[in-house]
Amino acid sequence: MDTTGGLRERKKEATRKALHEAATRLAIEHGLDAVTVEAIADAAGVSRRTFSNYFAGKEDALLHGDEERMSLLLDSFAARPPGEPPWAALRGACAAVFESTDEPDPQMAVQARLARQHPSVLARLLTHYASVERRLAGIIAEREGRPADDPAARVLAAAFFTALRIAAQRWVEEQPPRPLRVVADETLDQMARPFA
CATH class of the missing domain: 1.10.10.60 (Homeodomain-like)
Incomplete structure (x- = not known):
């Protein structure tokens, strides 16, 4: 070997x-x-x-942890049972990532604040999120047997990542802080409710 x-x-x-x-x-x-x-x-x-x-630069080094978590999330989603409904599979993948990683430390909150204060970090972060969102939409479409550019898959991926971004922002701003998993679950629950 x-x-x-x-x-x-x-x-x-x-x-x-x-x-x-x-x-x-x-x-x-x-x-x-x-x-x-x-x-x-x-x-x-x-x-x-x-x-x-x-x-490539200090911004990439700073954001490496976030990019690793997003890759882990995509891998976890791709490994979910094929017959599982997409939203349930996304929630299951998110729960699996939280179970396999430690609760983010306060440095992650500081990193999020840095991203908002520095255009170069924010630009890299948004570019990465857009890339991951496109990849997730492709995985959703493939799981559902739909075309790669399926609008429903794109909307679902965008809604999921929007909820995660809102959860992260809430987590950074909340005092006293609560576990990120709790905040993410609340936000994903809210996103799953119909708007009309």
Whole structure:
């Protein structure tokens, strides 16, 4: 059995995580504008060149954790039973992600605030959300045996991610804070209610 590939992938993921954590910590401590790629690389114990092998810029390093959670959500949804109704499958995938990951720490809330304050981070975040939403719509359409550009699949994907974005905003703003899972469940329940 070849374990070299697995070890290599674990090392890469460890480096990626170290860079993300360094970017987040430095942005919290000094403000994003004062953080350089070199400072992030130094804090993670890697070279500037190594940083560039993983991320295009400090914004990408900062948002890595969010992108990982979205990928996990898509994978979890794609693995749901084929006969499960789409909204139920989306809720099940969301619950599975919450069960498999720790409750987000306050740094995630700080990261969300940074995104709102810095156009470069917000632009990257919105671009990523749009990409993930398109991918989710494609998975929904495929599960339902519909064309890839099916409007119902696109609306469902957009509604689901809109509810998650609203939940994240509520979670960041609430005092005292409640678990993100609770806030997300409430918001998804509200989204599932008919408007008319």
